[in-house]
Amino acid sequence: MTTTYRVMPGPEHFLPPSASSMGIRLPDPGQAHIHGSIVSEDEAMEQAAREFLAAKVPTIFPGPLVLWAWNEKAAKKAKAVRHLYETIKECVDPKLQQAMLIPMPDYRPKYPKINPEIEINPNHPNLTIWHNKIDACMFVGVHCHQANLSLKIIRGGTSCYTVAMCAQAGHEDAMLSFRDATAEKIGRLADWVKKLKGTVPPPE
Amino acid sequence: MSKERIKIAEELYDIMPAEYQDLVKRATYGNEQRGWKDIGNAKELIEEHSLCAGCPESMAFRYILASLPNPEDTVMVGSTGCTSLVFPHVAVHNIHSLFGNQNAIASGLKRALSVRFPDRVKDVVVLAGDGATVDIGLDMTLQAWFRQEKFTTICFDNELYANTGGQESGLMQKGFVAKMAPVGKSFEKVRLPEIARESGCHYVVNCTVSKPNLVEKVIKNAVHIAREIGPTYLQMYTPCILEIGKNSMEGLQEMRDSEKPSERFAYKEFVSEPAKELIAELAAKEKERKAEAKRQLASQTVAVG
Numbered sequence: 001m002t003t004t005y006r007v008m009p010g011p012e013h014f015l016p017p018s019a020s021s022m023g024i025r026l027p028d029p030g031q032a033h034i035h036g037s038i039v040s041e042d043e044a045m046e047q048a049a050r051e052f053l054a055a056k057v058p059t060i061f062p063g064p065l066v067l068w069a070w071n072e073k074a075a076k077k078a079k080a081v082r083h084l085y086e087t088i089k090e091c092v093d094p095k096l097q098q099a100m101l102i103p104m105p106d107y108r109p110k111y112p113k114i115n116p117e118i119e120i121n122p123n124h125p126n127l128t129i130w131h132n133k134i135d136a137c138m139f140v141g142v143h144c145h146q147a148n149l150s151l152k153i154i155r156g157g158t159s160c161y162t163v164a165m166c167a168q169a170g171h172e173d174a175m176l177s178f179r180d181a182t183a184e185k186i187g188r189l190a191d192w193v194k195k196l197k198g199t200v201p202p203p204e
Numbered sequence: 205m206s207k208e209r210i211k212i213a214e215e216l217y218d219i220m221p222a223e224y225q226d227l228v229k230r231a232t233y234g235n236e237q238r239g240w241k242d243i244g245n246a247k248e249l250i251e252e253h254s255l256c257a258g259c260p261e262s263m264a265f266r267y268i269l270a271s272l273p274n275p276e277d278t279v280m281v282g283s284t285g286c287t288s289l290v291f292p293h294v295a296v297h298n299i300h301s302l303f304g305n306q307n308a309i310a311s312g313l314k315r316a317l318s319v320r321f322p323d324r325v326k327d328v329v330v331l332a333g334d335g336a337t338v339d340i341g342l343d344m345t346l347q348a349w350f351r352q353e354k355f356t357t358i359c360f361d362n363e364l365y366a367n368t369g370g371q372e373s374g375l376m377q378k379g380f381v382a383k384m385a386p387v388g389k390s391f392e393k394v395r396l397p398e399i400a401r402e403s404g405c406h407y408v409v410n411c412t413v414s415k416p417n418l419v420e421k422v423i424k425n426a427v428h429i430a431r432e433i434g435p436t437y438l439q440m441y442t443p444c445i446l447e448i449g450k451n452s453m454e455g456l457q458e459m460r461d462s463e464k465p466s467e468r469f470a471y472k473e474f475v476s477e478p479a480k481e482l483i484a485e486l487a488a489k490e491k492e493r494k495a496e497a498k499r500q501l502a503s504q505t506v507a508v509g
Contacts, residue, residue, distance in 0.1 A: 069211040078213030
């Protein structure tokens with residue numbers, strides 16, 4: 001199936017269509033997608049690193065699958081996530097940019113209110129993005145259904161660039177998605193950020 | 205089960221909101237002696253909730269969640285009603301079912317958990333209002349008991365459909381006039397505890413939630429009996445203060461008034477013979493545990509002296 005639809009930063013509209021319903025397909029192993037086009041993983045790594053380096057508030061949203069040390073793999077991924085965050089922080093201009101690491105500890109709706117400074121919730125992720133003026137973010141360790149929900153809400157109501165570091169088959173609803181995420185893959189992304197340091201113009 | 209499975213990843217510990225750090229450090233998961241007395245000393249599994257000020261249901265939730273013997277391996281099944289406003293805030297696995305389907309969902313869930321985790325004790329507890337248990341879901345409630353499904357059913361009985369403005373329910377008292385039942389109920393309150401007994405429940409209690417130690421006792425009994433023997437049923441009066449014209453501070457007194465010996469929520473209990481044996485066994489073990497703790501304390505005191 002061919003499509004002209006592109007998964008681009010929003011705000012798209014109140015109820016954006018799911019990207020898969022618009023003909024966007026998931027990458028095969030070893031691939032990734034950018035805006036819905038299938039690319040090599042390295043190309044996506046470079047693009048994701050550029051997005052982080054060019055953003056005013058590049059942010060990582062770790063979900064329950066890495067926040068909680070369920071097993072050794074999860075603990076390793078958590079270490080890699082922390083390393084990626086520290087690398088981004090180190091590589092951006094502290095006067096113009098502020099890297100953030102905001103957890104999504106679980107999926108319970110947070111009522112009567114969420115504290116957007118310290119957490120993000122899949123049922124209203126836009127609140128955290130608006131509050132912190134986040135313009136590029138990466139989801140990692142979030143269960144597929146909740147990630148899809150968040151990614152669609154973000155695309156619908158914000159202009160934030162979304163990256164999914166997915167441990168399964170990837171996310172069509174992200175603007176850029178990796179698949180089969182491992183600690184090593186997250187580490188490679190950190191290497192790309194380091195490699196591109198100083199080559200990406202800072203945000204205005 | 206122990207706290208091992210709810211460990212926060214070391215590298216990301218500092219970014220976790222304080223309430224999650226508290227759940228790991230100060231909650232009572234994995235503590236077999238947990239009970240209502242932990243309230244105020246330990247992190248509760250429910251704190252903020254969206255019920256009305258002074259709602260007896262919120263007290264009931266606190267006592268029940270403090271009393272579950274195995275919260276880390278318990279799945280609660282809820283249904284439509286005021287309880288479904290609370291479940292999203294509860295730090296125990298829970299499922300919201302379609303209105304009235306709770307006992308059918310719980311049946312499948314309990315069986316699936318037994319297959320998936322054959323070596324681990326997994327408790328299933330249904331908690332629903334009287335509309336879901338007795339009216340809309342009566343079929344599912346009874347069929348689960350007939351089949352001897354091994355889980356606990358708790359009914360929060362507020363004697364009407366409170367969440368939708370006060371319609372008549374099967375558990376409403378005869379003659380009661382509610383906002384949406386202006387002519388008054390024309391037939392008697394359904395005697396579900398008796399029906400439960402006849403339907404095969406091994407432990408049935410009818411009470412209010414005015415006494416936390418009593419709630420703790422019946423919850424622990426009900427869960428243990430359901431785990432080992434068969435279905436159990438608790439009917440607990442949690443009056444809707446708004447719908448019966450009471451103020452926020454009057455819920456407790458309303459429950460105390462309703463549990464007097466001649467009233468409809470006077471404490472009633474049915475225990476089957478196998479359940480009696482199990483309770484006696486558990487009591488003996490508890491006695492032995494306490495005696496052992498005393499012995500250890502005494503030996504420590506002697507060593508220090």
